[in-house]
Amino acid sequence: MGEGRGDVADRATAGFRQRYGTEPAGRWAAPGRVNLIGEHTDYNDGFVLPFALPLRTVVAAAPGPDGRWTVWSELDDEPVEFGAEAADEPGRVDGWAAYVAGVVWALRAAGLDVPGARLAIASDVPVGSGLSSSAAIESAVLAALVDLGGLDLPTERWPRLAQRAENDYVGAPTGIMDQSAVIRGVQGHALFLDCRTEEVEQIPFDLDAAGLAVLVVDSRAPHRHADGEYAARRRSCERAAATLGVAALRDVPTADLDAALARLDDEETRRRVRHVVTEDQRVLDTVALLRAGRVRDIGPLLTASHASMRDDFEITVPEVDTAVEAALTAGAHGARMTGGGFGGCVLALVDVDAADTVARAVADAYAERGFAAPGTLTVQPAGGVTRM
Numbered sequence: 001m002g003e004g005r006g007d008v009a010d011r012a013t014a015g016f017r018q019r020y021g022t023e024p025a026g027r028w029a030a031p032g033r034v035n036l037i038g039e040h041t042d043y044n045d046g047f048v049l050p051f052a053l054p055l056r057t058v059v060a061a062a063p064g065p066d067g068r069w070t071v072w073s074e075l076d077d078e079p080v081e082f083g084a085e086a087a088d089e090p091g092r093v094d095g096w097a098a099y100v101a102g103v104v105w106a107l108r109a110a111g112l113d114v115p116g117a118r119l120a121i122a123s124d125v126p127v128g129s130g131l132s133s134s135a136a137i138e139s140a141v142l143a144a145l146v147d148l149g150g151l152d153l154p155t156e157r158w159p160r161l162a163q164r165a166e167n168d169y170v171g172a173p174t175g176i177m178d179q180s181a182v183i184r185g186v187q188g189h190a191l192f193l194d195c196r197t198e199e200v201e202q203i204p205f206d207l208d209a210a211g212l213a214v215l216v217v218d219s220r221a222p223h224r225h226a227d228g229e230y231a232a233r234r235r236s237c238e239r240a241a242a243t244l245g246v247a248a249l250r251d252v253p254t255a256d257l258d259a260a261l262a263r264l265d266d267e268e269t270r271r272r273v274r275h276v277v278t279e280d281q282r283v284l285d286t287v288a289l290l291r292a293g294r295v296r297d298i299g300p301l302l303t304a305s306h307a308s309m310r311d312d313f314e315i316t317v318p319e320v321d322t323a324v325e326a327a328l329t330a331g332a333h334g335a336r337m338t339g340g341g342f343g344g345c346v347l348a349l350v351d352v353d354a355a356d357t358v359a360r361a362v363a364d365a366y367a368e369r370g371f372a373a374p375g376t377l378t379v380q381p382a383g384g385v386t387r388m
Ligand code: GLA
Pocket: 035, 038, 039, 040, 041, 042, 043, 174, 175, 176, 177, 178, 339, 340, 341
């Protein structure tokens, strides 16, 4: 994961020079993220606890001629060029460049005068692994355009705008978590976010001091129907909230869960609601333990979150279940799938000196079941979007 192809900032700069024959005016970097706990709670107005990763996407950029946007990415040989007419019509630009056009669209829709620009993008955040490579592109591009245009836009507003790019231009009905983690992350901390009020608290998450590490395992499971299933989960939560007469499932207190479930008449909806309500509580419990400096003790909450995603929300696949079970058997304090589901990554909380053993145990379990070899990486919470 994040395989070495030279420094990512150097690659963005070299790509810019080669493509445009001149120097960039600056470089902006945004990380990927993992979510420690709080899955599918963001669009239910609930709580999440993600952190930014040391893997980054870098955008080298400069003002462009004639108010148009040209974007090159190392994912693709050909640059994509578009003007205001395409940026103003959601869906007109597609593929990876839609995340860039979406940001231009969101800024223009907010009434800001977005400067034309030339951009070159390089990334160490793997695409399609559920580590928010899309939020990383959106956020780095947003930072670049804000700076190049001298736009008056406080960073507190950036996550919503980047989310709008994804929801309304690209058409993915995701919540506010990824963009918040990528923009507001602080090194050595997890971001405790109330997705209704957007209030944040930086929770110290010092793994080194506790002798611990977070092992991230890329399950390499193909994302089967992930988009459709995600949208279906979201609809089911919204319907349940309407039936229960609340604005969002966040408004169902844990103490009232059984009474709420009794008012729902199908078993599948009851399971979905149980996941969201218990998951919100697990985020609050995790935050309380971290505030008390009891990092190791969050393990069982992570594992309970996984069971809830597997049995109640039904968003796991055999590869991620195998990785979680193997990690736990090999001595992880807790393990869970992270991100939207149907593949993506698993995270495991491990003693630093057990990281290799756990990684090997997961690889062995994969080999036994005939799955493609997993990618593994140990991570520490890193900082959010920056100008370099
Ligand atoms: C994806 C979405 C997020 C969030 C998670 C699930 O990562 O982009 O908004 O809903 O899934 O927690």
